[in-house]
Structure formats: structure tokens, C-alpha cells
Amino acid sequence: MILSKKDSYLLYGFLLLVYVCGLFIPIMENDSAQHATMAMRMYLENDFLHIYKGANDYLDKPHMHFWLSAISFKIFGIHAWSYRLPALIFTFIGAFYSNKLAVHFYGKKINHIAALVFLSVQAVILANHDVRTDAVLTGAIALAIYNFVKYLDSSKLSNLILGFLGLAIGFSSKGQLAVFICGVFLFVHIVYANKWKQVFSWKVLVGLTAYVLFISPVLYAYYVQFDLHPEKVFNGFNNISGIRFILWDQSFNRLTGTGFKNNSPDYFFFxxxxLWAFLPWPIIMYAGMFSHLKKAISHRFKKIEGFELMSSLGTLLVLLVISTSKFKLPHYLNSLFSIMAVLVVGYLWTLHKNKKIKLLSRWANFQIGLFVFLSVFVLCLSFWAFTLSSWLIIIGIVVIVTLLIVFLKTVKEAPYRKLIVSSVGLMVLINFTLNTQFYPNLLQYQSGITASKIIKKNKIDPEHLYLRDGIEAWSVSFYAHKNLKRVKVANIPNQLKKGEWVYLEEASFLKTKEAGVVWSKIYPLEHYRITRLKLKFLNPSTRPETLTKRYLVQR
Structure with a gap:
């Protein structure tokens, strides 16, 4: 084994610490808080067939992510950590099957390495506190691809059924994107490994039947919410078919930009x-992709023993296709990361087997140099921007740094081990700092969090609490444990009764004063759109200039 059990367990332990710290960060606006509130409504109303965004029908992401979070609320209660728990479970599933796939292709000597690579990826860690549908999708795709590959090599029906189960969970989380990604990777593997016999088997018909059964709950939910109600109007259209939407429109509209703003004409966006989303491994991943493709081309794509093309060519093909999309966001990449982890491990393992010690040493030194620099940068930024929250954070940082220094001083003639442990360890240091010092302090400038603390402290009844119509403040609803009523600014003088509360931004607050509304209690709240950080905000001396006001007020 390349890594000792001690190495693996220590790195797993520190990664678990990072992920657990992320569970307790306040919910972030906009998407994460919005999804949490939508799942909360499912739980509170015990209605798992309809998805609503505020007062309106929701027709975008399918149900699985919301179902899992609503079930978690039912078991554990409404908390930020219980909302995030299903994402964390599927992240561990993704790590487990990334590892199994790497071991399947490259042998037991690289056991645990793909899991550690996957769990240390920056965007994967981020996706477990800024939780959307991607963590569930990523874990489901890893589950599906491993079991499909296993079926192609063993012809076991159980692997085929598990593969279609993973595919169905992915489909039920984000639509046909899961089918497309799995399809591209598997097509490459089938063609390269010549596995057509297993494709044209009666077992595949059984698997497809199981798949239809697995996705039927989502299809039924869409049918009940939309197909049974042709009178519903959504985006100016009626006679909407929810089933057609999830089977076709949802994914292809994003690809063509239909109904979405063309947010990135950059074909190289992904x-x-x-380069940042797959930290600390992007340069190694690109090197591995180039090396794999060069080797395949030099052998004219003829099968080579102990070599797989799926992770390299499959990743490249998916990137090329999604790069043509008119609507692009960074987290669309997350579903590729489990297979990219296999690519990284395969490339490094090939270097190790071929005794490319000097090249591995250069990679190790490059990783250590770059991520020591990034670690120092993150530490300085976090403690310069925000005052220390707790001395326990300093103790944690000192322990991690000390262990890394001891490791780097003792390891000498093992560049593979040095590269893996130092890369994962430095990402632990970076994200422990972010999850305990940076993000918790940053989120205090998301005024919905501050308002929620005031609501809790003053025991404000959510029945008498309103949000200004159109304001992005899902976190207020989530922490109030209620889908709060909305009120238009013009209606506040007549609609709000004595003793009732409303959360609004400064312009609306000033309009109510101009309209003669007298507020008995006024809580001014500092606010900043924390998903768009600027140096002027991060600098404590200039931060006040960047802040706007929001208000929690009582009639």
C-alpha cells in the first residue's frame, strides 16, 4: 500500500473535522437558504408531492434533494446541520465509490487514495455547507458509474440494478444531466474495452425496467403538481406538463439558454x-488527461492492459459538450469530480509504477510550495478580515500545522506518499480555517442571520412576521421555521396590524416612513451580498462604506 493505515485514518479524521465544522455554518443566501426553506415547507405541510418557491409553484430542480432534506427535518428537526446531512452522506457515498472504481481499475495498492483526493476537493467541501442539489447528484453518479463498470466486467445483475438506482437518484436530483454524464463515461469505456456483449443482454432490459420504477415517484409528483392542473400558469404559459419538463425541457433549455439568461459566452468557462474548483488537484488532473490521451493515441486506441480511458476521454468529452451551454455555473462541474479523482490517482500511480521518482518529487514540491502559499494567504486573510472567534480555532490550526511539519520532516524517499498527504493536509488546514473563522464571521453580514437572532431572542411569533415582497431573505423564513407571508411596500400601512413585524431593506423602510407609518421598534441591520466579495468589504477599515441597511421593524 502507498499510504499506511495511519496516514489514511489521520487524513480521514481531519477531513471529517472539516466537514463537521461546515455542518454548523449558518445557511447561506441565496440558493442554499431557498432550497432549505422549500424542503422545510414540505416537512411542515407533510406534502411531498408539491414543490413551492415561496407562494409559487416551482419548476426547476426535481424532488430528491428536497425529499431527503425534508426527511432529515422529520427525523432530527429543523436545523442547518440537518438540512446539510443528506448532502454529507452522499458526499461520503461519492468518496466510497470513487475509491472502489480506482481500485477496480488500478488495484488494491492505491486503496483510499481516490477517496482522499475526492474529499479534499475545494468545490466538494464547499458544496457541503453551501448545499444545493449537487452533492446528492455527485454521490449518485459515482454510485452509478462504479456499478455499471462492474456489471460490464462481471455481468452481475445486482451491479446493473445498483447502477440504475444511482442513475435514478441522479436523475431525481437534477434531471437528464445525470443520464448524459453517465452515458458519456460509459460509452467511452464500452467502446475502448469492447464490452458490447454486456450491453446487448436481456439483463439491461431488466435494469431499464428497474430504472423506470425508480424514477416513477418523481414523475408521479410532477404529474400531480402540473399535468393534472392545465390551468396553472408558469412563466406566462399554461397547459404545462411536468413530466415533459423533467424528461426533456429542464436540461435542454439550460443547454440552449431557453428561458435562462445567457450568463457566460465563454467557451472555456469550465x-x-x-483551476479553483478542483483544488488541490487541477494541474495534476490536466497533466493526467494529457498523458492518458497521448498514450491512447500512440497505441491507436487499442486496449492496453491495466489502462483505462474513461476518466480522461470521458471527462474531456463532457467538458466539451457542457461548454456549449448558454447557461453556465461553477457547480455544474461537481458531478465530474469523482471520476476526475480516479484520473488523478491513475496518473500518479502510473508514474509510481514506472519509477518516475524525479517527476513525482517535482509534483510533490510543486504542490507543497503552492499550497503552503495558499494556506498562508487564507490564514492571513481570515484573521485580517475578521477578529478571532474562538481560541479553539488557533489550537486546531496549530495541531494541523505541527502534524504537517512533522510529516514533511520524516518522509524522505516516498514522493507519492508525500504528495498525497501534504496536498490533502494543506487543504484541511485551508478549509478548517474557512469553516471555523472565515465563513461564520462573513455570514454575520448576511442580515437575515442577524434578524433571525433578534426574532429568537424576542420570541417573535412567526404568524405576525412578514417579509417585504420580492426581497431575497430565505434564511429569515428558515430560521423562523415558517414559510413567512409576504407584503408589498404599498400595502404595509393598511395590511400590517399593531404589533406585527416586517423585514425589509432601506429603500422600502424609508417609503413606509414617508407614508406615515410609525414603527414602535426598529432594529437596523448591516447587510452585504456575501456571495460577491470585494477587497473593500474584506478590509475592516473600508468595510462600513460597502454595507447597506436592512431593517426588522414592529408596527
Whole structure:
């Protein structure tokens, strides 16, 4: 084994610490808080067939993510951590099956490495506190691809059924994107490994039947919410078929930009986004992709023993296709990361087997140099921007740094081990700092969090609490444990009764004063759109200039 059990367990332990710290960060606006509130409504109303965004029908992401979070609320109660728990479970599923796939292709000597690579990826860690549908999708795709590959090599029906189960969970989380990604990777593997016999088997018909059964709950929910109600109007249209939407429109509209703003004409968007999203492994991943493709071309794509093409060519093909989309966001990459982890491990393992010690040493030194620099940068930024929250954070940082220094001083003639442990360890240091010092302090400038603390402290009844119509403040609803009523600014003088509360931004607050409304209690709240950080905000001396006001007020 390349890594000792001690190495693996220590790195797993520190990664678990990072992920657990992320569970307790306040919910972030906009999407994460919005999804949490939508799942909360499912739980509170015990209605798992309809999805609503505020007062309106929701027709975008399918149900699985919301179902899992609503079930978690039912078991554990409404908390930020219980909302995030299903995402964390599927992240561990993704790590487990990434590892199994790497071991399947490259042998037991690289056991645990793909899991550690996957769990240390920056966007994967981020997706477990800024939780959307992607963590469930990513874990489901890893589950599906491993079991499909296993079926192609063993012809076991159980693997085929599990593969279609993973595919169905992915489909039920984000639509046909899961089918497309799995399809591209598997097509490459089938063609390269010549596995057509297993494709044209009666077992595949059984698997497809199981798949239809697995996705039927989502299809039925869409049918009940939309197909049974042709009178519903959504985006100016009626006679909407929910089933057609999830089977076709949802994915292809994003690809063509239909109904979505063309947010990125940059065809290289995903290729350069990988440079931060797949930290600490992007350069190694690209090197591995180039090396794999060069080897395949030099052998004219003839099968080579102990070599797989799926992770390299499959990743490249998916990137090329999604780069043509008119609507692009960084987290669309997340579903590729489990297979990219296999690519990283395969490339490094090939270097190790071929005794490319000097090249591995250069990679190790490159990783250590780059991520020591990034670690120092993150530490300085976090403690410069925000005052220390707790001395326990300093103790945690000192322990991690000390262990890394001891490791780097003791390891000498093992560049593979040095590269893996130092890369994962430094990402632990970076994200422990972010999850305990940076993000918790940053989120205090998301005024919905501050308002929620005031609501809790003053025991304000959510029945008498309103949000200004159109304001992005899902976190207020979530922490109030209620889908709060909305009120238009013009209606506040007549609609709000004595003793009732409303959360609004400064312009609306001033309009109510101009309209003669007298507020008995006024809580001014500092606010900043924390998903768009600027140096002027991060600098404590200039931060007040960047802040706007929001208000929690009582009539």
C-alpha cells in the first residue's frame, strides 16, 4: 500500500473535522437558504408531492434533494446541520465509490487514495455547507458509474440494478444531466474495452425496467403538481406538463439558454473554473488527461492492459459538450469530480509504477510550495478580515500545522506518499480555517442571520412576521421555521396590524416612513451580498462604506 493505515485514518479524521465544522455554518443566501426553506415547507405541510418557491409553484430542480432534506427535518428537526446531512452522506457515498472504481481499475495498492483526493476537493467541501442539489447528484453518479463498470466486467445483475438506482437518484436530483454524464463515461469505456456483449443482454432490459420504477415517484409528483392542473400558469404559459419538463425541457433549455439568461459566452468557462474548483488537484488532473490521451493515441486506441480511458476521454468529452451551454455555473462541474479523482490517482500511480521518482518529487514540491502559499494567504486573510472567534480555532490550526511539519520532516524517499498527504493536509488546514473563522464571521453580514437572532431572542411569533415582497431573505423564513407571508411596500400601512413585524431593506423602510407609518421598534441591520466579495468589504477599515441597511421593524 502507498499510504499506511495511519496516514489514511489521520487524513480521514481531519477531513471529517472539516466537514463537521461546515455542518454548523449558518445557511447561506441565496440558493442554499431557498432550497432549505422549500424542503422545510414540505416537512411542515407533510406534502411531498408539491414543490413551492415561496407562494409559487416551482419548476426547476426535481424532488430528491428536497425529499431527503425534508426527511432529515422529520427525523432530527429543523436545523442547518440537518438540512446539510443528506448532502454529507452522499458526499461520503461519492468518496466510497470513487475509491472502489480506482481500485477496480488500478488495484488494491492505491486503496483510499481516490477517496482522499475526492474529499479534499475545494468545490466538494464547499458544496457541503453551501448545499444545493449537487452533492446528492455527485454521490449518485459515482454510485452509478462504479456499478455499471462492474456489471460490464462481471455481468452481475445486482451491479446493473445498483447502477440504475444511482442513475435514478441522479436523475431525481437534477434531471437528464445525470443520464448524459453517465452515458458519456460509459460509452467511452464500452467502446475502448469492447464490452458490447454486456450491453446487448436481456439483463439491461431488466435494469431499464428497474430504472423506470425508480424514477416513477418523481414523475408521479410532477404529474400531480402540473399535468393534472392545465390551468396553472408558469412563466406566462399554461397547459404545462411536468413530466415533459423533467424528461426533456429542464436540461435542454439550460443547454440552449431557453428561458435562462445567457450568463457566460465563454467557451472555456469550465476549463478555467476547474483551476479553483478542483483544488488541490487541477494541474495534476490536466497533466493526467494529457498523458492518458497521448498514450491512447500512440497505441491507436487499442486496449492496453491495466489502462483505462474513461476518466480522461470521458471527462474531456463532457467538458466539451457542457461548454456549449448558454447557461453556465461553477457547480455544474461537481458531478465530474469523482471520476476526475480516479484520473488523478491513475496518473500518479502510473508514474509510481514506472519509477518516475524525479517527476513525482517535482509534483510533490510543486504542490507543497503552492499550497503552503495558499494556506498562508487564507490564514492571513481570515484573521485580517475578521477578529478571532474562538481560541479553539488557533489550537486546531496549530495541531494541523505541527502534524504537517512533522510529516514533511520524516518522509524522505516516498514522493507519492508525500504528495498525497501534504496536498490533502494543506487543504484541511485551508478549509478548517474557512469553516471555523472565515465563513461564520462573513455570514454575520448576511442580515437575515442577524434578524433571525433578534426574532429568537424576542420570541417573535412567526404568524405576525412578514417579509417585504420580492426581497431575497430565505434564511429569515428558515430560521423562523415558517414559510413567512409576504407584503408589498404599498400595502404595509393598511395590511400590517399593531404589533406585527416586517423585514425589509432601506429603500422600502424609508417609503413606509414617508407614508406615515410609525414603527414602535426598529432594529437596523448591516447587510452585504456575501456571495460577491470585494477587497473593500474584506478590509475592516473600508468595510462600513460597502454595507447597506436592512431593517426588522414592529408596527
Amino acid at each position: 476549463f478555467h473554473t476547474i
